Amino acid sequence: MPSDTVDLVVRNARVVTPSGVRRGGVAADDGVIVSVAADATLPDGETDVDADGNFLLPGFIDPHVHLGRRDAGYPEQFEIDFETETRGAVHGGVTCLLNFVEQGDHYLPDLDTFVRTGEERSYVDFSHHMVMSHAHHVDEVEGLAEAGLTSFKMFFNMYKYTDIDIEPCEADRVCEVLRKVAEIPGAVGMFHAENAEVQRDAERRVRATGRSDLAAWTEASPNVAEAMQIEQIGMLTEYTDSNSYVVHISTAEGVDAVERYQRRGVRLHGETLVTFLVNTKDEDLGVWGKVSPPLRGERSQKRLWEGLRTGVLNHVGTDHVAMSKEAREMGQGKYGEHMWETSPGIQPGVEFLLPMMFTEGYARNRLGVERIVEVCSTNNAKRFGLYPRKGAIAEGSDADLVVVDPDRTATIDDDFFHTREPRWSSVHGREVRGLPTHTIVGGDLVVEEGTLHAEPGGREFIPR
DSSP, X not given: OOOSOEEEEEEEEEEEETTEEEEEEEEEETTEEXXXXXXXXXXXXXXXXXXXXXXXXXXXXXXXXXXXXGGGTTTHHHHHHHHHHHHHHHHTTEEEEEEEEOOSSOSGGGHHHHHHHHHHHOSSEEEEEEEOOSHHHHTTHHHHHHTTOOEEEEEESTTTTSSSSOOOBOHHHHHHHHHHHHTSTTOEEEEEEOOHHHHHHHHHHHHTTXXXXXXXXXXXXXXXXXXXXXXXXXXXXXXXXXXXXXXXXXXXXXXXXXXXXXXXXXXXXXXXXXHHHHOOTTSSOGGGGOOSSOOOOHHHHHHHHHHHHHTSEEEEEOOBOOOOHHHHHTTSOSSSGGGGTSOOOBOSXXXXXXXXXXXXXXXXXXXXXXXXXXXXXXXXXXHTTOTTTSSOOSTTSBOOEEEEEEEEEEEOSTTTOOSSOOSOOTTTTOEEEEEEEEEEETTEEEEETTEEOOOSOOOOBOOO
């Protein structure tokens, strides 16, 4: 235990550690946790935070973020998004994120740009997933892994009937990538699971009725479209003896499919989104609720929560995008035929991830605080090679911490958010219980009672 003054101390907390919840606090020096102990044995700190008996958690790690998407002005928008969206992240208790990089050109020549932009603009540490959207990207897998980028996303079968500049990804490319993944320690193949043929057939039929409501968007990609792709992902993962991660699982059938392969010993891992846990297709959201895959009904939502409780699903992310209200509504308001044309995505998810997990998980007794920490921080760190540097309150880990008052309440509105676009979300108008009061990144007190104390930049790209 240190005896001299350290950079930062958090006291009077219920500290959520890998071995359970304990009373006391944390001392950090040079950005690293040096002690987890009872209050009486903690040293003095240059910065001293009284947690007032609230929870002290490892900062949340969002494994699923899209900054500077090509359809929003990539790569120019990349610089803007890294600042504005990570600003929202720290206000929401997210202290590290993994961003999807996708472009038509080769990745390796541009890696310095992807890294430097984040380090110059971000309020949090970060890493990247690389999208295998073109054949030449597959040839870069080994080089990307050598650079510390070990997660590779595939749009398996999806988007091949659209005008998006993503080449069709069928089983042959999946096998090629998964074989490479199997040879790289810690690497993982990532999958968007929707069957394009089933989706195309369903969309034709629902659009022929003239409907353009949110439930119509859901019917245009039925549950079976997701589940059948997860079945194939499980088969190909087993066939290649590889390691796969299905992003944004939305359906009960999808959870069932993951569970079947896990019982067979296949390394198939499941992620769901906070949006799927707290929103359904039956809400009055209009285009604000458009996400791909779509929102589902209460039956699927119940199964997602069950999957998190039982360990079938071990990861929660946001699929966060930064999109202006004008771009989402296409000048036609919240409702209308533009449901079929506007880009999908939910924002500002990085900022409502923690409040909604506490509101709908902890406050409603669906998940305990320790399980919330596992699925929103620890497991994400472990799956993507960040642990134990990230994802745990333990000596030697980065001092990425968030104090959470489980009883503090607020209404989510335009004034709630600190991202580039605060005027719309899938949870506008919702009452939340459980809010961060202090966010600490690398031992620095970045947000205190809603006040931002940091400037953008100075954070690290984390090679994995």
